[in-house]
Amino acid sequence: MTPFDSTHAARATGYLLLFSGMALVGTYTALSKPLSEAIPVFLLAWLRFAIAAVVMIPWLRPTDAEAPLNPGLWRVLFVQSLFGNFLFSILMLTGVALTSAAAAGIVMAALPPLVALLSWAILREHAGWRVWGATGLAAGAIALLSSHGAASASAGHLLGNVLILGAAACEAVYVVLGKRLTASLSPRRISALINLVGLALMTPLGWWQATGFNFAQISGELWALLIFYSLSASMISTWLWLSGLQQVPASHSGVFTVALPIAATAVAAAALGEVIGALHLVALGCAVAGIAMVAWPGTRGTGRPGSEPR
Numbered sequence: 452m453t454p455f456d457s458t459h460a461a462r463a464t465g466y467l468l469l470f471s472g473m474a475l476v477g478t479y480t481a482l483s484k485p486l487s488e489a490i491p492v493f494l495l496a497w498l499r500f501a502i503a504a505v506v507m508i509p510w511l512r513p514t515d516a517e518a519p520l521n522p523g524l525w526r527v528l529f530v531q532s533l534f535g536n537f538l539f540s541i542l543m544l545t546g547v548a549l550t551s552a553a554a555a556g557i558v559m560a561a562l563p564p565l566v567a568l569l570s571w572a573i574l575r576e577h578a579g580w581r582v583w584g585a586t587g588l589a590a591g592a593i594a595l596l597s598s599h600g601a602a603s604a605s606a607g608h609l610l611g612n613v614l615i616l617g618a619a620a621c622e623a624v625y626v627v628l629g630k631r632l633t634a635s636l637s638p639r640r641i642s643a644l645i646n647l648v649g650l651a652l653m654t655p656l657g658w659w660q661a662t663g664f665n666f667a668q669i670s671g672e673l674w675a676l677l678i679f680y681s682l683s684a685s686m687i688s689t690w691l692w693l694s695g696l697q698q699v700p701a702s703h704s705g706v707f708t709v710a711l712p713i714a715a716t717a718v719a720a721a722a723l724g725e726v727i728g729a730l731h732l733v734a735l736g737c738a739v740a741g742i743a744m745v746a747w748p749g750t751r752g753t754g755r756p757g758s759e760p761r
Contacts, residue, residue, distance in 0.1 A: 465698025472691030477714025497657020535625025549611030556715030
């Protein structure tokens with residue numbers, strides 16, 4: 452295999468990891484609705500971090516190639532966990548409890564332009580015409596889904612949608628900071644460390660709600676769903692996303708976040724009985740076209756993680 456071929460093979464693998472990671476986020480976002488209706492939000496988030504922390508203990512061990520954990524890296528880890536774990540969990544779980552799973556998917560589709568904007572502002576990555584064209588197609592999917600959501604949503608869902616939009620902004624910060632961390636630490640260790648930070652931040656609020664909660668009311672089905680949610684949110688999706696970021700510029704990754712609302716909408720229909728109309732299918736076509744545009748190998752890119760196709 453030539454260096455050119457190996458570069459594009461690595462990039463394609465990165466695209467697949469990014470898409471899978473965000474599709475999993477969309478899946479557990481929709482499935483978190485029954486959990487948020489049965490368990491108080493702070494307690495639910497605390498249990499998520501605690502369950503994942505036990506499973507991820509082996510991931511805390513550093514590899515020989517990793518940089519030492521200096522104060523600068525700890526600051527980035529703290530900020531990423533503050534936005535991507537702590538605040539995201541509170542806003543998302545509260546928002547999902549107030550609105551529908553489909554509406555959550557629609558609002559979370561604001562992620563691609565938010566990530567592209569932060570990638571330009573923080574990482575100074577130059578997005579070529581294909582990246583912005585793909586982001587425009589993702590925005591078209593947002594517009595179509597939002598037009599359907601606006602027609603069906605009641606005034607009572609407004610607060611939930613606003614909270615989910617705040618969660619999308621927090622997730623955008625997490626996405627961009629993840630690119631910086633992968634230059635020094637392995638995806639597994641980043642996942643384990645930011646989960647521990649999230650656990651520490653959530654412990655006072657989670658413990659407060661745990662003292663007055665009757666755990667006997669949680670059914671076996673809900674416990675199974677909680678374990679799936681914990682491992683998917685804190686462990687598997689994070690590892691998939693950060694592994695993809697090692698191969699793909701952060702401004703490219705923003706387009707793949709459209710997998711989140713599409714997966715959330717699909718799961719809402721398949722598992723929660725919500726209806727997908729023609730507009731949802733057209734939006735899916737826009738999203739797939741955007742992914743194809745950004746993932747198609749260019750002829751002028753250098754193939755380095757920081758370079759953009761033009």
